[in-house]
Amino acid sequence: MGLICPQCGIEGEFRIRAGLELPPDGRSDEITLQASVCHGCGLFSVTVYEESRRGSLDQDSFDHYGYRLDGLEFERLVGLITACPRPDDRRCSCPTHRQLSRTDDQGIWRGLSAFRLGPYFNVFYRP
Ligand SMILES: [Zn+2]
Numbered sequence: 001m002g003l004i005c006p007q008c009g010i011e012g013e014f015r016i017r018a019g020l021e022l023p024p025d026g027r028s029d030e031i032t033l034q035a036s037v038c039h040g041c042g043l044f045s046v047t048v049y050e051e052s053r054r055g056s057l058d059q060d061s062f063d064h065y066g067y068r069l070d071g072l073e074f075e076r077l078v079g080l081i082t083a084c085p086r087p088d089d090r091r092c093s094c095p096t097h098r099q100l101s102r103t104d105d106q107g108i109w110r111g112l113s114a115f116r117l118g119p120y121f122n123v124f125y126r127p
């Protein structure tokens, strides 16, 4: 299963370089933050996978989306993720996790507020 690059449309070159599991928020049971890059066109981005199991019993709903980043913001994101000693542990309390798992007054995740985000896009897969 290959991710399709939102910029050049090539499948399989858009890859996740680093990922970080984050605690659930008021909306999602699973949140994964990803630094994703296209080896075809050089697009840098932050992508987010959110999954909720709170809807109807047999229906998982998920959302996979992202924002373009410039090179400096992308390197900052990769640096933050790689500084975490346990990126697969959503209960990790390192400085990276504390910064990127921030929520607002409603308990909704706002971890991306730490970044200067470019345009929004949805992540598509070839089935
Ligand atoms: Zn591309």
Ligand SMILES: [Zn+2]
Residues within 6 Å of the ligand: 084, 085, 086, 087, 092, 093, 094, 095, 096, 097
């Ligand atoms: Zn951590």
